[in-house]
Amino acid sequence: MTQVTVTVNGNQHIKDVSDNMLLVDFIREKLALTGTHVGCDTSQCGACVIHVNGKSLKSCTMLAVQADGCDITTIEGLAVGDKLHPMQQAFHDNHGLQCGFCTPGMIMSAIELIEGRPDISEQEIRQGLEGNLCRCTGYQNIVKSVQAAATHSQQN
Amino acid sequence: MYSLTYIKPDSIDKAASLLAESDEHKVVSGGMTLLPTLKQRLARVEKLIGLEDCGLNNIALNSGILTIGAMASHYDVSHSADINAKNPALVELASHIGDRQVRNRGTIGGSLANNDPSACYPAAVMALKGTILTTKREIEAEEFFVDLFETCLEEDEIIKSVSLLIPEAAAYEKFPNPASRYAMVGVFVAKFPSEIRVAVTGAGENGVYRCSEIEHALSNSFSADSLSDITLSAEGLMSDIHAEADYRAHLIVEMARRAVNKASSR
Numbered sequence: 321m322t323q324v325t326v327t328v329n330g331n332q333h334i335k336d337v338s339d340n341m342l343l344v345d346f347i348r349e350k351l352a353l354t355g356t357h358v359g360c361d362t363s364q365c366g367a368c369v370i371h372v373n374g375k376s377l378k379s380c381t382m383l384a385v386q387a388d389g390c391d392i393t394t395i396e397g398l399a400v401g402d403k404l405h406p407m408q409q410a411f412h413d414n415h416g417l418q419c420g421f422c423t424p425g426m427i428m429s430a431i432e433l434i435e436g437r438p439d440i441s442e443q444e445i446r447q448g449l450e451g452n453l454c455r456c457t458g459y460q461n462i463v464k465s466v467q468a469a470a471t472h473s474q475q476n
Numbered sequence: 477m478y479s480l481t482y483i484k485p486d487s488i489d490k491a492a493s494l495l496a497e498s499d500e501h502k503v504v505s506g507g508m509t510l511l512p513t514l515k516q517r518l519a520r521v522e523k524l525i526g527l528e529d530c531g532l533n534n535i536a537l538n539s540g541i542l543t544i545g546a547m548a549s550h551y552d553v554s555h556s557a558d559i560n561a562k563n564p565a566l567v568e569l570a571s572h573i574g575d576r577q578v579r580n581r582g583t584i585g586g587s588l589a590n591n592d593p594s595a596c597y598p599a600a601v602m603a604l605k606g607t608i609l610t611t612k613r614e615i616e617a618e619e620f621f622v623d624l625f626e627t628c629l630e631e632d633e634i635i636k637s638v639s640l641l642i643p644e645a646a647a648y649e650k651f652p653n654p655a656s657r658y659a660m661v662g663v664f665v666a667k668f669p670s671e672i673r674v675a676v677t678g679a680g681e682n683g684v685y686r687c688s689e690i691e692h693a694l695s696n697s698f699s700a701d702s703l704s705d706i707t708l709s710a711e712g713l714m715s716d717i718h719a720e721a722d723y724r725a726h727l728i729v730e731m732a733r734r735a736v737n738k739a740s741s742r
């Protein structure tokens with residue numbers, strides 16, 4: 321067991337964890353934040369994407385102990401009260417989800433992808449989301465949602 | 477995952493002595509290859525030694541040689557203005573490895589140590605006359621890459637950095653596997669004043685290798701046209717569910733042509 325201190329969505333947590341615990345299991349089981357999903361065991365699907373120190377990564381491919389001292393944002397940390405994050409709102413408006421399983425990871429990846437790039441092209445969005453798989457294959461509206469959020473970020 | 481102890485030493489010397497303690501110990505860099513293996517219980521380690529605090533992520537340019545620290549991530553390389561100015565082919569290579577999240581974590585040292593037969597960096601290091609600096613010695617690329625997933629690294633040896641020559645012109649082209657984005661075939665072409673070096677990944681039965689037929693054709697004239705008449709033999713190339721050996725043979729020439737075109741157009 322090792323003690324780790326992490327800030328998740330603005331709240332500090334100090335917990336004892338086994339060294340072999342994955343960061344995603346820590347988030348889901350120890351912090352009960354189940355919005356971050358696990359869709360594969362080969363680090364390929366992106367359902368588990370979160371932000372650690374401002375960068376998107378696959379939380380299934382990092383140990384909880386490796387996140388000691390880090391600042392983490394998960395899908396639960398995006399909305400402010402009842403107000404959805406613009407990317408969440410764009411997915412809502414554009415029917416960017418079907419079953420919703422891939423959505424948290426898609427949104428976390430997409431936020432980093434469009435940062436500072438309001439005129440990102442459709443092709444760049446498709447390529448930029450290559451680490452996120454949607455098994456409902458709803459890519460068309462996912463791309464539309466991300467494009468809408470990018471355009472929206474320019475207007476604000 | 478089997479139980480393990482994670483340790484994060486603050487110097488490369490400490491990391492090396494921890495690693496030397498037992499062959500059940502292993503270093504971890506980005507973890508993008510090692511952690512999935514551990515998760516699936518395909519491997520087991522007693523102590524996992526994290527290299528993130530060992531100060532190995534420097535990128536430096538000195539008298540015509542580019543030195544990249546082992547812990548430089550694919551993101552770091554793809555965003556380095558220094559590298560882009562001297563060898564944009566490396567930036568392109570790094571920015572097409574896997575996906576965004578893999579690039580944010582995966583490192584050049586981990587990729588070289590792993591020597592995956594479909595990985596991108598081995599081709600660059602081979603073509604750019606790379607030298608791998610470890611905790612024990614300096615190793616030339618040609619000696620370093622031994623076979624599929626095998627290098628000449630000893631059990632207790634850690635890569636510190638890799639040094640690459642700056643070419644006059646270079647480019648990397650890969651035909652990515654659409655599912656994994658690893659190279660089904662990847663070709664790195666580098667033009668130096670006195671020689672042309674062409675390294676192929678994703679295709680050889682023994683991993684990365686230099687393709688002498690293409691090097692020879694290009695040293696007569698560095699143009700895609702000089703490759704028009706080349707047909708490579710499929711002998712020694714991999715066949716798997718993704719591609720037969722003769723298809724790979726065809727792809728090598730095609731990727732080389734595209735790389736030469738790209739390198740010449742800069």
Ligand SMILES: Cc1cc2nc3c(=O)[nH]c(=O)nc-3n(C[C@H](O)[C@H](O)[C@H](O)COP(=O)(O)OP(=O)(O)OC[C@H]3O[C@@H](n4cnc5c(N)ncnc54)[C@H](O)[C@@H]3O)c2cc1C
Nearest residue numbers: 505506507508509510574582583585586589595596635657
């Ligand atoms: C979905 C996915 C797609 C990918 N696509 C590509 C691709 O298109 N092209 C490509 O080239 N790669 C690809 N990769 C692999 C990726 O580049 C990995 O980052 C890389 O192979 C391993 O680097 P790492 O830093 O994550 O190493 P780790 O997983 O940390 O380590 C890998 C191995 O190397 C050893 N090791 C690590 N660092 C050192 C060191 N400094 N000295 C000695 N030994 C060391 C470890 O003990 C371990 O055995 C992909 C990976 C994934 C998960």
Ligand code: FES
Nearest residue numbers: 359365366368380
């Ligand atoms: S759960 Fe599939 S990439 Fe993390």
Ligand code: FES
Nearest residue numbers: 418422454455456
């Ligand atoms: S919406 Fe079902 S997996 Fe993407």
